[in-house]
Amino acid sequence: MKQYVVYKRVSTEEQGKSGLGLDGQDKDIEVFLKNFSEEPYTVLAEFEDIQSGGDNRRPQLDAALEMCRKSGAELLVAKLDRLSRKVSFIAALMDDPKLKLRVAQMPFADKFQLHIYAALAEQERKFISERTKAALQAAKERGTKLGGMRDPTMKRNAAMQVKANAEAKRLIEVIGPMRDAGKTLTGIAEALNSMGLTTSRGSKWSAMQVSRVLERAAA
CATH class of the missing domain: 3.40.50.1390 (Resolvase, N-terminal catalytic domain)
Structure with a gap:
C-alpha cells in the first residue's frame, strides 16, 4: 500500500x-x-x-x-x-x-523537473525583488508619493505586474516554439498542464491564460 x-x-x-x-x-x-x-x-x-x-x-x-x-x-x-x-x-x-x-x-514531475522548477522559482523571486525595488525607486524620483495608505497597495500592484512580466518572459521559451509550430492556444494549455506546470496563481492553464502570456511577451 x-x-x-x-x-x-x-x-x-x-x-x-x-x-x-x-x-x-x-x-x-x-x-x-x-x-x-x-x-x-x-x-x-x-x-x-x-x-x-x-x-x-x-x-x-x-x-x-x-x-x-x-x-x-x-x-x-x-x-x-x-x-x-x-x-x-x-x-x-x-x-x-x-x-x-x-x-x-x-x-507527474520527476526529481530532475522539480530541481529545474525550484531553480527557476528562486531566480524569478530574486528578479521580482530587484525589479520591484527599481520600480519603486523610479516612482520616488518622479515625485510619486509612496507613503500612507496607498503605499502597501502600490507595492503589491507593482510586484504583481513585475511577477507577471517575469513569468511571461520565462514561459515564452516553452510556449513560443509550440505556437510557432501551429499549436492552438488550447493545445498549448493542455501541454503545459501535462508537464505539471501551473500559472503564477497555482492553477491549471487555459487558452486565455496562454494568450495573455503571448501578449505580455510581445509587449
Missing part, C-alpha cells in the same frame, strides 16, 4: 490561526490523492509549520522527514515552495536516497 506523510506550511502566526493558506493546500492534496495517487494509499500523518519558507529550521518538517525515512512513506506537499524557497535546500532533500518527494500540483 502506498504511504504518504503530508507536510504543510504557512508563513506567519496569523495565517496559522486563521487557516489562511491551509485550505488551499488541503484542497490540492485532496485532489492529488483522489486523482493521481496509486491505489490503495494511506496517509500516515500530517505535519504543519508556521514559519517563513526562508528558514530551514522547522521542527515539524524535521519530524515529517524522519517519519518518511523510517517508514519509507513519500513526503507529500501541495506546492514546492511549501518545503522551502531555497533551491539548495530542496536539492539536498531530493538527493537523499531515503526520501521520495511528491508535489500535489505537479503530480
Whole structure:
C-alpha cells in the first residue's frame, strides 16, 4: 500500500490561526490523492509549520522527514515552495536516497523537473525583488508619493505586474516554439498542464491564460 506523510506550511502566526493558506493546500492534496495517487494509499500523518519558507529550521518538517525515512512513506506537499524557497535546500532533500518527494500540483514531475522548477522559482523571486525595488525607486524620483495608505497597495500592484512580466518572459521559451509550430492556444494549455506546470496563481492553464502570456511577451 502506498504511504504518504503530508507536510504543510504557512508563513506567519496569523495565517496559522486563521487557516489562511491551509485550505488551499488541503484542497490540492485532496485532489492529488483522489486523482493521481496509486491505489490503495494511506496517509500516515500530517505535519504543519508556521514559519517563513526562508528558514530551514522547522521542527515539524524535521519530524515529517524522519517519519518518511523510517517508514519509507513519500513526503507529500501541495506546492514546492511549501518545503522551502531555497533551491539548495530542496536539492539536498531530493538527493537523499531515503526520501521520495511528491508535489500535489505537479503530480507527474520527476526529481530532475522539480530541481529545474525550484531553480527557476528562486531566480524569478530574486528578479521580482530587484525589479520591484527599481520600480519603486523610479516612482520616488518622479515625485510619486509612496507613503500612507496607498503605499502597501502600490507595492503589491507593482510586484504583481513585475511577477507577471517575469513569468511571461520565462514561459515564452516553452510556449513560443509550440505556437510557432501551429499549436492552438488550447493545445498549448493542455501541454503545459501535462508537464505539471501551473500559472503564477497555482492553477491549471487555459487558452486565455496562454494568450495573455503571448501578449505580455510581445509587449
